[in-house]
Structure formats: C-alpha cells, structure tokens
Amino acid sequence: MEEKDLLRTENDENQDLNATAGTSEEVQPTVNEETTEQPAEPAVATEEPAQAPAVEETAVEAPAAEVAEPQSAEAMMAEIETGNAETAETETEEENETPAESIEQIEAEYKDLNLDEAVEELHRIVADPDYNKIKQRVGVLRSKVIAMLKEIRKEQLEKFLAEGGDKNAFEPEKSDVENKFDNALHIFKNNKNKFLENIEAEKQRNLEAKNAIIEELRVLVENENNLKTLNDKFKELQEKWKNVGPVPQNESNNLWQNYHFYVEKFFDILRINKELKTLDLKKNLEQKIKLCEQAESLLLNDSINQSFKELQDLHNEWKEIGPVPEDKKEELWERFKNASDQINQRRREHYDQIYAEQQNNYNAKVVLCEKAEEFTAQPSENAKEFNAISDQLTELLKVWKTLGAAPPKVNEEIWTRFKGTLDKFFEKKKEFFGKIKDEQQTNYNMKVDLAIRAEAIAKRTDWRAATDEIIQLQKEWKEIGATSRKHSEAIWKRFRGACDQFFEAKANYFNNAQEIEAENLKKKEDLIERIKNHEFGADRNENLEAIKAYQREWTEIGFVPKKETDRIYTAYRQALDKRFADLKMSAEDRRRDNYRSRIDNILSDPNADRLLDKEKRFLSNKLEQLKNDISIWENNLGFFANSKNADLLKAEFTKKIDAANQEVKELEYKIKTMNEKPKEE
Numbered sequence: 001m002e003e004k005d006l007l008r009t010e011n012d013e014n015q016d017l018n019a020t021a022g023t024s025e026e027v028q029p030t031v032n033e034e035t036t037e038q039p040a041e042p043a044v045a046t047e048e049p050a051q052a053p054a055v056e057e058t059a060v061e062a063p064a065a066e067v068a069e070p071q072s073a074e075a076m077m078a079e080i081e082t083g084n085a086e087t088a089e090t091e092t093e094e095e096n097e098t099p100a101e102s103i104e105q106i107e108a109e110y111k112d113l114n115l116d117e118a119v120e121e122l123h124r125i126v127a128d129p130d131y132n133k134i135k136q137r138v139g140v141l142r143s144k145v146i147a148m149l150k151e152i153r154k155e156q157l158e159k160f161l162a163e164g165g166d167k168n169a170f171e172p173e174k175s176d177v178e179n180k181f182d183n184a185l186h187i188f189k190n191n192k193n194k195f196l197e198n199i200e201a202e203k204q205r206n207l208e209a210k211n212a213i214i215e216e217l218r219v220l221v222e223n224e225n226n227l228k229t230l231n232d233k234f235k236e237l238q239e240k241w242k243n244v245g246p247v248p249q250n251e252s253n254n255l256w257q258n259y260h261f262y263v264e265k266f267f268d269i270l271r272i273n274k275e276l277k278t279l280d281l282k283k284n285l286e287q288k289i290k291l292c293e294q295a296e297s298l299l300l301n302d303s304i305n306q307s308f309k310e311l312q313d314l315h316n317e318w319k320e321i322g323p324v325p326e327d328k329k330e331e332l333w334e335r336f337k338n339a340s341d342q343i344n345q346r347r348r349e350h351y352d353q354i355y356a357e358q359q360n361n362y363n364a365k366v367v368l369c370e371k372a373e374e375f376t377a378q379p380s381e382n383a384k385e386f387n388a389i390s391d392q393l394t395e396l397l398k399v400w401k402t403l404g405a406a407p408p409k410v411n412e413e414i415w416t417r418f419k420g421t422l423d424k425f426f427e428k429k430k431e432f433f434g435k436i437k438d439e440q441q442t443n444y445n446m447k448v449d450l451a452i453r454a455e456a457i458a459k460r461t462d463w464r465a466a467t468d469e470i471i472q473l474q475k476e477w478k479e480i481g482a483t484s485r486k487h488s489e490a491i492w493k494r495f496r497g498a499c500d501q502f503f504e505a506k507a508n509y510f511n512n513a514q515e516i517e518a519e520n521l522k523k524k525e526d527l528i529e530r531i532k533n534h535e536f537g538a539d540r541n542e543n544l545e546a547i548k549a550y551q552r553e554w555t556e557i558g559f560v561p562k563k564e565t566d567r568i569y570t571a572y573r574q575a576l577d578k579r580f581a582d583l584k585m586s587a588e589d590r591r592r593d594n595y596r597s598r599i600d601n602i603l604s605d606p607n608a609d610r611l612l613d614k615e616k617r618f619l620s621n622k623l624e625q626l627k628n629d630i631s632i633w634e635n636n637l638g639f640f641a642n643s644k645n646a647d648l649l650k651a652e653f654t655k656k657i658d659a660a661n662q663e664v665k666e667l668e669y670k671i672k673t674m675n676e677k678p679k680e681e
Helices: 003-017 019-027 073-081 103-110 115-126 131-162 176-223 227-243 249-270 274-300 304-320 326-376 383-402 408-433 439-457 463-479 485-511 513-533 540-557 562-583 587-603 608-635 646-676
Strands: none
Touching: 103 131, 115 131, 115 176, 131 176, 176 227, 176 249, 227 249, 274 304, 274 326, 304 326, 326 383, 326 408, 326 646, 383 408, 383 608, 439 463, 439 485, 463 485, 463 608, 485 513, 513 540, 513 562, 540 562, 540 646, 562 587, 587 608, 587 646, 608 646
16 A cells, blocks of 8 residues: 555545534534524524425424514525524434543553554454444544554665665555455445444434324314313424434425424414413423523533533523513523523634634744754754754754644644754764764763762762662663773772762761750750740731741751651641731742641651652652743744744743743742751651
8 A cells, every 4th residue: 555545545534434523513503603593583484385384493482473574595594504493403313422432542542552453453343333433443543554554655665765766666565464454444434334324214214203293293283172182292292203313404494394383383272271371481481591590500611612512402402492471582582692692702712712822833833943944054064063053953842842733734734844854954963973983981971970969969968868869870870881991990989989978977877866866856845835935026027037937947957756756746837827827827828838738747657758759859840841941932032033923922932931930939939848848767
C-alpha cells in the first residue's frame, strides 16, 4: 500500500466513521442561538397536506381560539434550520448515546501495540457487528496502523534511495499484514452499511406506526362523544406517539402536520368542557414553570456543553406540553426564551474565546517559524556557529512548547513548517558533529559536576534527604565511564573526600543526639510560654512579625525526643492558634498558616520524610518550570517585535508573565515554609 493509498484509506475511513454522526447533524433537533419564535406560535404550511390542513408545529399552546396567519417560506426554512418540530421527529438513537469510553482511554490502551498486534486487534474488533459499539476503537486502531505503515514506507524509501534507487521508480511491496488490514476495514464498512440500512428500515416501520396512530386519532375525535373516554384514549395515543422513534425525514413535516390537525380537533372538542380545560391549562402551566426554573438553573452549570445539551432536552419537553392560560403564555415564553438566550450567548462567547486564543497562538507560531528560518539560513562552518544557532533554535522551541494549539485547520500545517526547519538544521549538525568524539572529556565534566554537588551536600544537616542524595550521586558516579588517566585519580579523591566529610559529620551529630534533643525540648517549652505571655502592641504588623519570629525560632531549635514530639507540637499549635485568633489575621495569612499546619501534620506522620520529600519535589519542579517559562517569555518577547500582531502578542505574553510571577511567589513561600520545618531522622 503506497503512502498516497494510506492517505486515501485514512480519509475514506474518516468519512465512514463519521457517517452516522453526519446523519445526526442533519436531523438533530437543536435550540439554535438565533431562534426567536415562540414554540407556542402556530406554523402553517403554504400548501395543504394530503390528509388534512397543517396546524401548529407543536402542541404546546393548544387549544388556541385564533387561527394563525400562514408563515412565509423564509420563516419555514428558518424553523427547519433551527431545529423546530419538523426535525424533532427524526432524531436517531445514536444521538442519545453516551460513549462508554473516551478516545484518550482507547489510545492509552493500544499505545504499546506493534503493527501485527494492532491489525490482529482490529480483526478481532470488526468481528463484532455492532457498528456503534466498535466505531471509536476502529478509528483509533486504523489511525495507529496507518501511521505505522507510513513509517514503514518511509524507511523502505530511504533504504531504496540509499542504495542508489530513483524515487520515482520506487514501488513498495504490499505485505500480508496490509492485506489483512484492508480486509478488516472492508468488514467494518460492510457492518456500517448494514447498520445504516437497519436504521432506515426502523424509520420506515416507525412511519407506519405513526400513520396508524393518526388513523386511530381520527376515528377517536370523529366518533367518541364521552369526554372522559375521549381524553383518556387521546392521552394513550399521545403517549404511544411519543414512544415511537424517528421516521424518514422527507415524511416528517407532513406526518407532524397531520398529527397536529387531529390534536387541534381534540382540543376543540375539549373547549366545550371549561372545567377540564382549566385543569389541563393549570397542569401545563406548572410543567412549563418547572421547565423555566430548570433552564434558569442551567446558568449555574459550569459545563457549557452539558448545559447546552440539557437545554435542547428542555425545549423538546416544552413542545410536548399542551397550552397554558392565554394571559400567561407570552410571559412564560419570554422567561424561558430569556434563559435560553443567556445559555446560547455564554456558549458563543466560550467558543469565541477559544478561537481568539488559538488565533493568537497561531500568530505567535508564525513569528517563531520566520525566526527559525532566518537563523538556519545563516552559514555554519564550525562548532561554535552550529552551537550558536542550535541555542537560538532551542530557545524558539521552548517558547513554542509554552504556546497552546493553533486553529485546527492550520495547527498541523504550522507545526510541520516549524519542525521541518528544525529537523533540516539538526540533521546537518548531526552529520558535522558525528566526526567528533570526545567521550572521555564528557565523562570528566560529568564527574566534576558530581564532585561539586557532593561538596555542597557535605555542608548540609538535613541528614535523611542529604544521605539519599549523596548515595544517588555515588550510583551516578559508577554509571559514568572512564576519564583520562591524568584526571582520573584527582577527581576521584575530590569526590571521595566530599562523601567522607559528610558521613563523618553525620556520625558526629548522631553520637550526641540524645543530649541535643533534651536541650531542644527545654527550649521549645520555654518558647511556648513566651508565645502565650507575649503582649501585643497597637501596631498589627509588628505583632504579626513577632509571631513570625517565634515560628522561625521554633523551626531553628531542632529535634526533640520522639516520645515528646506530639505533645510539644500540640501545645505549640494551640498557643499559636490562640494568638492568631487575637490578631484576627487576613485571609492570606490564614491560608499560609494553614499550609504551615499541613506541613506540621506531615511531620507527625510516621512517613514524614518521604511525604515531605515528595511535596518538596512537586513544588520545586513546578517552580522551576514556571521560572523557566517566565525566562523564555521575557527573553524572547523581541521575537514578536516585527510581527503582524506585535502589540497583541506582547500583551498576551505580558499577562502570562504577570500571572506566573504571582504563582512563583506563592510557591517560593511554601518551599521556604518546608525548609524551615525540622525533619526527624
């Protein structure tokens, strides 16, 4: 299968996998953002149907005394396009399905499959005739197989060219696995066709069922004189109608009009019984008020897509409910429509914001592409020049990684442009540096770095973490290869000396730990009494600084006997909490104090060292990433100076930098708090 065949297969299968979704888009009833007509207003066709004249498009406001004016063709088209009653009859069962698993879950499940395993799994999946059940998995496997086949083609072509072949003469061999892959897709396509045929057959059966209901309704309203019997049987037929599924779209409008012709006649009969009518109107009023309340509650839903979907369901329910008192009709519809308009506006603003952000990302990426092309156009004759350009491209790539996606239609294109520029340059650089071998010098530099790090650790007193780190350095030392003889002995003595210095200091400390901890306990008890008896002055900031000084003093004292740890810390927290309450601290102070309390709680845990190290690594990694991003953004703002949207892009990056700086301050505070807390060995 040639690469162009792979692409054609991929496009064809995308169409196959989306065929059902496409059908759904044509027939799905939606609450369109521009819909302004009240569902209760009648929609009369410009031509009479075969069986009876068209009446209201929904039964929501029947019975109505007046007959509505015929709509224009433009109004009718607007109703069809915005998902009014005509298309409500053609909703397919597929649209109500909620996938049992996401694409991300499926991709994660299949990520480690090789080509043969992926094709074998595809064959197993397509054996299931349930198209709806397997279409997502087939889509993921198909894309994975095509990607791997493309890579194989690429390797075959590169080998062919390397052996002196002409690219135009390259004719890849089609393997058994590709034939098996084509066969699996063929099976899947046949299952899909059968599935769609079954849907159409079901729609035809539903059409026959609904025509039968209309006939029963006609006989009922023309022959039944007992109002109670008429009402009961009508509701049974109405329930049967609602339970019948979708019909062919070309029959939907005529079917709907015929049905509501007899619905209207039914309500005309009911008008003679004012008491029954009043009761029905009141019930409909209560139901529609409830729908209004549900629509308004959707404004508080954080999920924009979920609230929009639920709003469509509410509109469908609205159309199924009968009329309300005339004096409440307009008021009730305006309330319902107002909630709908707000939800639609929120959804529109949400997608406008996403698009604007993606467009800004695209503009920034265009600038980065131009800069990359400018840098790589410079001649490179030596290692210094290669490295200089490489550093510039690395900076550009760092900036690129901090940006979000561009609009979908250009996202792949702009990435291909940028990546192609970088790949071309680094391929040249690889060829240039492939001739240079300096492994021993590299090993020496790595060992110098380990020695420097060991010397820094040798001065630390956080014994548990420092011990783990220096042991890790020793493991890294063993994994590094040999250095030249003239440097080997000296660098080893330097590294070994730092390690010995640390372990001697650690042993000396723990030989005297019992006396030190007893002395620390006395210091902490004295400190608690001073906290309790401290007299605050009029200056709140000075009072707060005094409390902070006590806290710093506490962290500097060091460990106490283990059996006294919980008691002394509880007394310390109680004393601080009372003084904090006296100060009436601000929200930020309380938040930071809560974080210190969290660290204190961790310290009381048997696994305190492991938990603290984990928390510190998390905060440190996040802080390092933020600082790195800020540095990249600040250093590279100049890239956008001559771009088409320079001011807009600079403003966007300035906002990102300010927000990141605020987060950096909070992270630095938390890390500082952790460093102030003692850890028991």
